[in-house]
Every structure is written in C-alpha cells, then in structure tokens.
Amino acid sequence: MIEKNVVTDFCGKSSEPVIDATSYVHPLAAVIGNVILGKNIMVSPTAVVRGDEGQPLFVGDDSNVQDGVVIHALETEMNGKEVTKNLYEVEGEKYGVYVGRRVSLAHQVQIHGPAVVLDGTFVGMKALVFKSFVGKGCVIEPGAIVMGVSVADGCYVPAGMVLRTQEDADALPSITDDYPFKNLNNGVVHVNTNLAKQYLAAQKA
Structure with a gap:
C-alpha cells in the first residue's frame, strides 16, 4: 500500500511518497505520507514506513x-511550527528519520x-x-536497544545490549578484521538489491 497521509495539527500537509522507479514496495508493505525512497530499495512484506507524524522519512539508495520493519517518528511540527528537538539535520536537510545508502534494516x-x-x-x-x-x-547486533546516544563510525553494539548513556556509546568496540559480522552487510545488500530488481521485472512481465 502506497498512499498520502492525512492532515492533522501535527502534520499540516498531505504528501504522496516519493519512490524511485527502481525500488520495489511489496503489496503487503505500507509506505505512507512524507517518505522519500531512493534507488534499488527493497521494502519487504509487512514493513511499514509511515511519514504521517514525524517527517520526512528518508531511505537512501541500495538500502x-x-x-x-517499522520506520516512524515523533511529531516534527505542531500547529505549523517546527518541533526542532525531533529533527536531525543531514547534509543541510532536516529529517524525522534519515537512513543512508547501503543500510540493511533486518527483520522486525x-x-x-x-x-x-x-x-x-x-x-x-528486532533491534531498536x-x-x-x-x-x-x-x-x-540483533535485539540491541540504542536510545538517546550517538554511535561513532565503525563500531558495533553487541546483541541484546541496552545502550542508553553516551559514556557506554563512547566505549563501544570497533569493528576489526576478525569481527565475525564485518562483511555481513555487503551480502545482505547484494541479496536485497537483486530481489528488488527481479520483483520489479516480474511485476512488469
């Protein structure tokens, strides 16, 4: 399902999702409202990307x-005024959620x-x-909770960890050559970009 959001006091404009033609949204997924999906993205069954409260929501190429999966956000406006604390700025633009390029958001x-x-x-x-x-x-890693912190480039959060202080975030281990999941994302991206391509082709056949 791909549809516009409704207008509310916390979302003053109805927006149609902007989805690149090379991306595939499964019929059992929901993409709603102020959402931008880049190129070669696979949105799998039962995923929800809902830009009707905090917005915009952005997902970059090859993710x-x-x-x-659920992508949603706290309100980013109220009665036409920006709620600054609920926005992040990336490359000069503000977002409720920003997911970069070649990012894998695994099941749930x-x-x-x-x-x-x-x-x-x-x-x-099942990470949050x-x-x-x-x-x-x-x-x-699976089942981790990352809440209210910044995680530096090239670090990993161990499975099941509840990460709630910046002190703990600053002490996270770095990904080294012997880290078992060092190259995991490359394979996941390869699989999903190919799935997107082939599902689109099947849809048009």
Missing part, C-alpha cells in the same frame, strides 16, 4: 527495509525518529534505534 527492526542511521550500517533483527545517531559502517 533494504525487511519484513516487519524499529527505527523511530528522531533517528539517523548512516551509510553501510547493518541493523540486526530511537532518539539516536548511528554512524557509518556500524553493526547493531
């Missing part, structure tokens, strides 16, 4: 939004804005990112 991940996940990061199954900024080339 994937897997089964059961929740990215709840205000939130940023930068290029090349893998977010593992909320009120947080996650850098480039990171791994958020």
